[in-house]
Amino acid sequence: xxxxxxxxxxxxxxxxxxxxxxxxxxxxxxxxxxxxxxxxxxxxxxxxxxxxxxxxxxxxxxxxxxxxxxxxxxxxxxxxxxxxxxxxxxxxxxxxxxxxxxxxxxxxxxxxxxxxxxxxxxxxxxxxxxxxxxxxxxxxxxxxxxxxxxxxxxxxxxxxxxxxxxxxxxxxxxxxxxxxxxxxxxxxxxxxxxxxxxxxxxxxxxxxxxxxxxxxxxxxxxxxxxxxxxxxxxxxxxxxxxxxxxxxxxxxxxxxxxxxxxxxxxxxxxxxxxxxxxxxxxxxxxxxxxxxxxxxxxxxxxxxxxxxxxxxxxxxxxxxxxxxxxxxxxxxxxxxxxxxxxxxxxxxxxx
Amino acid sequence: xxxxxxxxxxxxxxxxxxxxxxxxxxxxxxxxxxxxxxxxxxxxxxxxxxxxxxxxxxxxxxxxxxxxxxxxxxxxxxxxxxxxxxxxxxxxxxxxxxxxxxxxxxxxxxxxxxxxxxxxxxxxxxxxxxxxxxxxxxxxxxxxxxxxxxxxxxxxxxxxxxxxxxxxxxxxxxxxxxxxxxxxxxxxxxxxxxxxxxxxxxxxxxxxxxxxxxxxxxxxxxxxxxxxxxxxxxxxxxxxxxxxxxxxxxxxxxxxxxxxxxxxxxxxxxxxxxxxxxxxxxxxxxxxxxxxxxxxxxxxxxxxxxxxxxxxxxxxxxxxxxxxxxxxxxxxxxxxxxxxxxxxxxxxxxxxxxxxxxxxxxxxxxxxxxxxxxxxxxxxxxxxxxxxxxxxxxxxxxxxxxxxxxxxxxxxxxxxxxxxxxxxxxxxxxxxxxxxxxxxxxxxxxxxxxxxxxxxxxxxxxxxxxxxxxxxxxxxxxxxxxxxxxxxxxxxxxxxxxxxxxxxxxxxxxxxxxxxxxxxxxxxxxxxxxxxxxxxxxxxxxxxxxxxxxxxxxxxxxxxxxxxxxxxxxxxxxxxxxxxxxxxxxxxxxxxxxxxxxxxxxxx
Numbered sequence: 001x002x003x004x005x006x007x008x009x010x011x012x013x014x015x016x017x018x019x020x021x022x023x024x025x026x027x028x029x030x031x032x033x034x035x036x037x038x039x040x041x042x043x044x045x046x047x048x049x050x051x052x053x054x055x056x057x058x059x060x061x062x063x064x065x066x067x068x069x070x071x072x073x074x075x076x077x078x079x080x081x082x083x084x085x086x087x088x089x090x091x092x093x094x095x096x097x098x099x100x101x102x103x104x105x106x107x108x109x110x111x112x113x114x115x116x117x118x119x120x121x122x123x124x125x126x127x128x129x130x131x132x133x134x135x136x137x138x139x140x141x142x143x144x145x146x147x148x149x150x151x152x153x154x155x156x157x158x159x160x161x162x163x164x165x166x167x168x169x170x171x172x173x174x175x176x177x178x179x180x181x182x183x184x185x186x187x188x189x190x191x192x193x194x195x196x197x198x199x200x201x202x203x204x205x206x207x208x209x210x211x212x213x214x215x216x217x218x219x220x221x222x223x224x225x226x227x228x229x230x231x232x233x234x235x236x237x238x239x240x241x242x243x244x245x246x247x248x249x250x251x252x253x254x255x256x257x258x259x260x261x262x263x264x265x266x267x268x269x270x271x272x273x274x275x276x277x278x279x280x281x282x283x284x285x286x287x288x289x290x291x292x293x294x295x296x297x298x299x300x301x302x303x304x305x306x307x308x309x310x311x312x313x314x315x316x317x318x319x320x321x322x323x324x325x326x327x328x329x330x331x332x333x334x335x336x337x338x339x340x341x342x343x344x345x346x347x348x349x350x351x
Numbered sequence: 352x353x354x355x356x357x358x359x360x361x362x363x364x365x366x367x368x369x370x371x372x373x374x375x376x377x378x379x380x381x382x383x384x385x386x387x388x389x390x391x392x393x394x395x396x397x398x399x400x401x402x403x404x405x406x407x408x409x410x411x412x413x414x415x416x417x418x419x420x421x422x423x424x425x426x427x428x429x430x431x432x433x434x435x436x437x438x439x440x441x442x443x444x445x446x447x448x449x450x451x452x453x454x455x456x457x458x459x460x461x462x463x464x465x466x467x468x469x470x471x472x473x474x475x476x477x478x479x480x481x482x483x484x485x486x487x488x489x490x491x492x493x494x495x496x497x498x499x500x501x502x503x504x505x506x507x508x509x510x511x512x513x514x515x516x517x518x519x520x521x522x523x524x525x526x527x528x529x530x531x532x533x534x535x536x537x538x539x540x541x542x543x544x545x546x547x548x549x550x551x552x553x554x555x556x557x558x559x560x561x562x563x564x565x566x567x568x569x570x571x572x573x574x575x576x577x578x579x580x581x582x583x584x585x586x587x588x589x590x591x592x593x594x595x596x597x598x599x600x601x602x603x604x605x606x607x608x609x610x611x612x613x614x615x616x617x618x619x620x621x622x623x624x625x626x627x628x629x630x631x632x633x634x635x636x637x638x639x640x641x642x643x644x645x646x647x648x649x650x651x652x653x654x655x656x657x658x659x660x661x662x663x664x665x666x667x668x669x670x671x672x673x674x675x676x677x678x679x680x681x682x683x684x685x686x687x688x689x690x691x692x693x694x695x696x697x698x699x700x701x702x703x704x705x706x707x708x709x710x711x712x713x714x715x716x717x718x719x720x721x722x723x724x725x726x727x728x729x730x731x732x733x734x735x736x737x738x739x740x741x742x743x744x745x746x747x748x749x750x751x752x753x754x755x756x757x758x759x760x761x762x763x764x765x766x767x768x769x770x771x772x773x774x775x776x777x778x779x780x781x782x783x784x785x786x787x788x789x790x791x792x793x794x795x796x797x798x799x800x801x802x803x804x805x806x807x808x809x810x811x812x813x814x815x816x817x818x819x820x821x822x823x824x825x826x827x828x829x830x831x832x833x834x835x836x837x838x839x840x841x842x843x844x845x846x847x848x849x850x851x852x853x854x855x856x857x858x859x860x861x862x863x864x865x866x867x868x869x870x871x872x873x874x875x876x877x878x879x880x881x882x883x884x885x886x887x888x889x890x891x892x893x894x895x896x897x898x899x900x901x902x903x904x905x906x907x908x909x910x911x912x913x914x915x916x917x918x919x920x921x922x923x924x925x926x927x928x929x930x931x932x933x934x935x936x937x938x939x940x941x942x943x944x945x946x947x948x949x950x951x952x953x954x955x
Contacts, residue, residue, distance in 0.1 A: 003799040004806040007872045007924055009426050011893040014874075024872075036864040036932025044869035191865060219864065219932040231862045235910060 006030050018054040026050045026057065028078040032071065038190030038216030039069055039138045043076040045193050046107070046136075049200040050077055061097060061104045065090040065119060068145055069111030069138035069216070088119025091126030091135075095317070098131050101327035102318050105204060106133035113143050116152040116171045127180035127209050132316040134203040135182075135211045137173055138190075140218035141229035148221030159226025174308055175294055177211040178287065183314035184210035185290075186307045189234050190217065198244035199307060202273050208314030215303065234303055241282045241293070241306035242275040267312050275307060284310050352881045353913070355906040358855065361789045364941040366901060367918050368850045370441055373420035375763035377787070377945045378402035380417060380441055381851040385803065387447055388844035390837070393456055395448035400460075400527070402945065403762045404482050405507070407520040410446025411832065412511055414639060414757035417441045422850055425897075426873065426920045428809070437812035439846045443832075447840040449520070463532035467491035469776050472552040474541050477505020478758045479749030480558035481528050482765025483772070486948040488533045490773060497547070499540035500591075503529070506560055506750075507758060509587035510609065512616045513828050544717045544745070554744050554772045557731075558765070561750035565709040567604065571662030575669040575704075579662065582613045582707030589616055589827075598702025600624040602672055604659060605707035606636035611643065613705040614651045619827040626699065627653045628672075630689060632679060645831070648817075649824065658689065660696060662704065671700035710755050730754060737771040737781040738764060746771055766947050773948040785946035794852055794938045795928070801938055803849050805925040813843045849923045852940045856914055858907025860935035867927035867936055868892060873920045876927060881913045891915060 006027070014022045026047040031040045050060070060080035064070035066087035073082050081104065085093045094108050108126075115123045115137050126135070141154040148161050152171045159165055177185045184206040188196040196214065203210035215234050217223045223230045228237075242263070265273045265285060275284070284290060290309040297304035317323075324331065356363060366372050370380040379398055386395035399406035418424075421438030429435060469492050473480035476498030484494040502508060503525045508518070528534060541547060547555055564583035566572075572579060578598065582605065588594040601622040603614040606629035617625045627646065629636055633655050636643065647653065657674035664670055674697045677689040712730055717723050722742035724732040731740050731747050738746045748764030750756060771781035794801045816833045817823070823831045835843060868876045874893035881887070884902065888895040895902060900919035908914065928936040 003929075004924065004926070006870065006926065007807045007922055008431055008809055009428055009807055009872060009922060011874045011920060012425070013893050013896070030870075031930075034932065035930045036862065036866045038864065040869055040930075041865045044865070191863060193865070217864070219862070223862065231864060232909065235863075 017051055019056055021051065021057070023047060023051040025079075026077050028073070028075040031075045033068055033075075034144075034220045036219035037068070038140065038214075038218070039072045040075065041190040041193065042136065042138055042196070042214050042216055043072050045190075045196045045200055046076045048193070048197045049204065052197070053201055053204060055105065055204075059103070059105055060107060062107050062109060063090050063094045063097065064109045065111075065114035067111040067114045067143075068140075068218075069109060070114055072138065073107075073109050088114055088117070088122055090114065091119065091122035091131075094133060095126055095129060095131050098133065098317065099323065099328075101329060102132070102323070103327050106131070107204075108133055108135040110135070110137050112137060112139045112141060112151040112153040112173070116173060120152070120171070124176070124180045127177050127182040127211065130181060130183065130209045130314060130316045130320060132207055132318070133209060134200065134206075135209070136200075137211075137213050138216040139173065139213055139229070140216050140222055141227070142218050142222040144218045144221055148218070155228040158228040159224075161221050161224055161227075163226075172294070172298065173213040174211070175291065177213075178291060178294075178309050181209070182211045182309075183208040183311035184307075185309040186211075187213045187215070187303075187305045189215050189238060189303070189305060191231055191235065192238070192305075195240060195243055195305065202244050202307065205271055206267060206310070206314070208311070208316045237301060237303045239297060239302040239304050240278050241280070241304060241308070242278055242284070244307060245274050245276045265310055265312050267310075273307070273310070278306070282306075284308060285312060287311075353884055353887065353902065353904045353915075355858075355913070356901070356904045358903075361787050361943060363901070364851075364853045365787070365943045367853060367921075368941070368943070369420040369422050370417035370439075371851070371943065373416045374403075375416065375760045376403045376766065377763075377943070378417075379851065379942060379944060381847055381849050382942060383448060384439070384441070384444055384844045384847040385849065387444055388804070388841055388847075392448050392451040393453045393459070396452040396456060397459055399445055399448060401947075403759060404485060404528070404765070405478060405524050405758060405762065406445050407449030407524050408507055408516060409758055410442060410444075410449050411516050411520070412507075413442050413445070413759050415442045416759070422848055422920070423846060426848070426922060427811075431809045432811040434811045440812055440815070440835075440843050443815050443835055444840060444844060447835050447837070450834050451837060451840075457527065457530065460527050461489045461531055463488050464491045466493055466533060469493070469553040470495065470551070471772060472497065472547050472550070472555045474544075474547065474555065474557045475505055475559035475749070475751065476500065476503040476536065477558055477560050477749055478507060478761035479751070479765040479768070480505070480556060481525065482762045483556045483558065483748065483769045484534050485528045485531060486766060486769035487773065488528070488531045489949060492533065494534045495537060495552070496534065497537050497539050497541045499538075501538055503536055505558075509590045510583060510612065512586065512612050513590070514615070514619065514823065514826075514831050515612070517828070517830050542716050544721045544723070548721070548744065552744070553776055554746065556768055556772065557740075557745060557747045557751050558749045558761070559714070559751045561710045561712045561755040563711045563713040564609075564706065565711055567659060567662075567704075567706045567708065569659050569661055571664055574667050575662045575664040577667065578669040578702060579704045579706060582609050582705050583710060585705055586612055586616065589620070594620070596621045598622065600701045601626070601703045601705065602699055602701040603627045603705045603707060604672075605629065605709070606631055606638055606653075607707060607709070608638045608642050609710070610705075610707035611638045611646045613707050614646055615649055616827065617703070617705065618649050618651065618824055622703075625651050627651060628657050628659070628674065628699065629653065629655050630658050630677070632656060635687075649820065656689070656692075657697060663698070669701065669704070671698055672704060673698050712751060712754060714751075728754075734782075736767075736784060738768040739771055739781060766945065769948040770946070785950065787946055788944045788950065790940075790942040790944075792940050792942075794925075794940055799929055801852075801925050803852050803938075803940070804845070805849070805852075805923070805938075807848060807922050807924055808845045810842060810846055812846065813839050850921075851942065852923050852925070852938050854903070854916065854921060854923070854925075854927060855937050855939045856903065856905040856916070857935050857937075858905045858914065860933045861905075861908055861914065862933055862935075863908060863910060863912070864932060866930040866932065870926045870930045872924065872926065873922055875917045875919075875921050877915045878908070878910075878912050879915060887915060888917075891917060893917070895919060
């Protein structure tokens, strides 16, 4: 951690967004994580994304579980709602919160321990149910708070800081999320904000269960030779399939592209994701080929990143359950207690 | 492609310390400000004394080239400080060191060693000569200073009113120099350079200033001469007590600092209706902004765009001055000329006129065949590095060298000339200038602890308390500025960003985790592909739009990218180093000290 607060002085060119805030206004408290932690970079990417999306901070709800990653919400968008839940139980609290107030922007922040070990069951169900949220796993492959034991996402054969090889199979969070029904799935790297920030923005714009697996090296316990989650390893093996250059309908188009170099995906709200192709022809809206490509990458020892799968027309929990259109706290007495004639009608329909 | 920054070149980090770089004498400003914050006034004083020789004098009178350069004035946020962006009050903090230093500071001053048998004459007793005397006396040279006035100090003593600079401060700081020993003062006007040279000095330093006040050339000037005074001479006469009153209505002509001193002095000698009337516009006036402010604060109006046309008198008794109204016109090269506006002339009544429209160099005492060549402006032809004239034994400095400047320039010239004289007399080449001494020390004390106060404050610049106006105007000897007290000084000192504590980057240690980029409050740091400087400046985390400030380029990264840091608005808060997991960033204090004559023979 750091002893002094981040100075309030700022670069003279810092500008306000349409919501009237500067990027610095989206910061939180100074991080108490280890110096160099990838999680801090992800926090910075979330700050940048919220600033660029002109989000009103009080419209954001941050939820997390337990672990280094789950501390992170304190370090971004300070003026928002937050809930630090029981270990691994963030998905159910978020589901409940989302049911109660569908108007907030939900951001779940969790780690590989919180989501792939103790909370694996909850993780699967929140994806199945299609809760409208952005679920970010800050994935470092170790239990940092308990000094570096392998987590469930550590690759088989990778070497711990003590020199022991991991004998267990790893859980691939992106494959699992796609399998469970998430409708927006991407992977990125804390050390590549050019890729990460647009992915977070697109995920936040997605009206359904959006999941991002962000590899986030643990500088203290998992950044050595033999680790597959180190800065060097990820940089060497990163296979980016695409980059989101911009989101049409939300941003001004400033770049022109040669035909055939971009792929567009139109989302439910009308926004269009413009994906720049990097190398191969990859269609992220094809679930089967996405699964295939991810498995091939794993087999080849690649860290496949980018927007891996997107269902452009998702339906979310509220649509599935046919809930009311407004947050429950805005319903007043006549709506909640419509009177005997309404009750009579319901009773009559059940006879 | 930008080359990696060569931080072994002492100039690189020296430039980052904007105040020190801007100071002609390169005073280590942040170091003495920190010492003031620690209450170590004597130590702060000695750092100043070594660099600029006259801390108490300069702390009241300096032209402060350091302050416009101060980084603080580029990084403050108007909303946070509730006012405009302001530099640290560097000059007035210097005075704090002088005001609160220990009484026995004289014990810290050097003493002259045994004489080395060489004699150096200094012509003129002003700041440049005194600096030469100090630098050479401590090396065993025998110094003889000539001056026409009864006490040493030159313009410091004769031109600066005592309500800005008490005479006791001059006596004290001149005393530290004469107290070294080997310094002889001759109260004697020099009328012949050849006569001085004939006395067999090994070297002669000319620090005779720019003593001639420019005169007014308009009809009526001669007839009304009894009430028209040359500002420089008038101030000098006031200083020595020869003049102690002035008419009720006074017009001061001119827009420089001498004009400001004239008008404020006139207010104290009976002037009730004192005006400053200037040819140019208010913003183009040569006077320092704070001097103008102080004059206006003493109810002295400043009238602009008025050119004196005629002095009106009745049989030699002055009536007033007639002015032509002008406007500024600029040609396509941007050169300004003042042309009549066509409006009717304006007439201002007065009892006395003080003429402060410029000063000139004058060397009537240097014989044409003395071996000194002059240029077409009447200034000596000098080597700009060594201050050597065309005569092998004669050096120049201060206003006598390149025309009227300021005390701090005189001190800087004095150091350079003394170094040249010393090198010449020990048989070294004065052209080979000594490099500055640089001491580099990491400030890391613990994981998050630094041996400097790294949290920047957001306090606005503090004002120096003034004596109440009524009281100040009554007594010409009463100093107007009262100086910061220790509490105010501490608060003001805390505004200093410690720019001498440098961010030093080691690429081979960096793992490119972005922690420094994320924490930097000023968005100074970027990891990116290298490129041409102009283009690179536009694609940094925050654009680097101040081309006078360097980009620090660090190489040696695994990804072959470069680290680019914009030095412009760095707060030197050390957060980059604090958040760095590998120590690739370190905060190191660069103490850069100019080499004076004392250390000049450092040749290996």
